[in-house]
Amino acid sequence: MSQTDSYCILPAKVYEYSSEEWEKILQIGVIHNFDQDRLKVSMKSGIPDNLRKEIWLFLTRSRLAAAPNVYLRLLSEPDDSVMSRIQRDLHRTFPSMKELNLQSLCNILIAYSQFDMEVGYCQGMGFVAGVLLLVIEEEELVFWSLVYIMYDKNWRAVYLNNTPKLNQLLTELESNIKQGLPKVYKRMCKEGVQMVMLSQYFITILAYKVKNRFAVRVMDMFLCIGEQVIIKSLYTMLRLKQEKILKLKNEYLFRYLIETLVSECYDEYHTTTLFAD
Incomplete structure (x- = not known):
């Protein structure tokens, strides 16, 4: 073994955030303060179930993005043909999932189809919104979390024409x-x-x-x-x-x-x- 090998410096172990640290982060509410390596390790290891809702809302900035009355306005302008497609897909996709409120999920997808007219509604979106709804539970906040995924994560490009x-x-x-x-x-x-x-x-x-x-x-x-x-x-x-x-x-x-x-x-x-x- 060379002298260089004997003095090889190992990378420092990265530890996940504790529940107490998560609570402080959520209280301060500044996403730029995150250590990205610790965030990744924390998400991989598993975040506290009782804090998951607030952590997701924090990461998606949904409370900040929720513009007053926008969600209700979008719901007041449904496209009947789109609504029929959504209802048909949801009952076929989630026929017996008691944990999900299918009417809430339907509302979220209708609102998004009105919000993003270029993409509208596509099969597969129900799964994404459904997972968000399982954790966040509140319709309007789920909608804004979906908007974050579609735009900030550029996931809408998955559903665009020619995919x-x-x-x-x-x-x-x-x-x-x-x-x-x-x-x-x-x-x-x-x-x-x-x-x-x-x-x-x-x-x-x-x-x-x-x-x-x-x-x-x-x-x-x-x-x-x-x-x-x-x-x-x-x-x-x-x-x-x-x-x-x-x-x-x-x-x-x-x-x-x-x-x-x-x-x-x-x-x-x-x-x-x-x-x-």
Whole structure:
């Protein structure tokens, strides 16, 4: 071992925020004071359940953004055809979810479709708004949190015509798989699995066919690091399940990737493993 090696300085361990520290941060209310490394570690490790609502509202600036009467005005101008589509999709997507107030969720999506006329309403939005509603519970604040995700995180570009951002994200995931998991990539190509088949995981922010708890934990990370949590988590899941994937063929592989992969990984691994860099 060289003298240089013997004096190698290890990076300092980054600790998550304690409940007491979170309470102080929320009380002060200045988001620029965050240590980004500690924020990331905190979201990955898990934030206090009793503070999650206020932490999400703090990160999305929803209380500050909530302009008086805007939400109610948007709700007073519904498009009947859009409202029918939303109601049909919600009853099909959340047929038995007792935790969600479907009327509130419908209102939020109607309001957003009026707020952002270019995007309007698209399938998948219900999952995103639904996860926000599970935690925040208050309709108007959920709406402004959704606006933050769509604009500040540029998630509206996922739903725009020609889906420019979705195509970019799928291309990035494909490149990562091709470079890091060549056997998985070859199997997917051989069996005709196209990346577009994984679109639902992006348009729903990994809330498609998963347990509520996992969808909430993904949203924790999404509010912190954005789209990379989806790309990195899917890549990690494919790596963890590589041996199984290489044995599957045809529709069994399609169904596994689309319906089972995420929920199975959540049941078998700790979320810190799934959120690994």
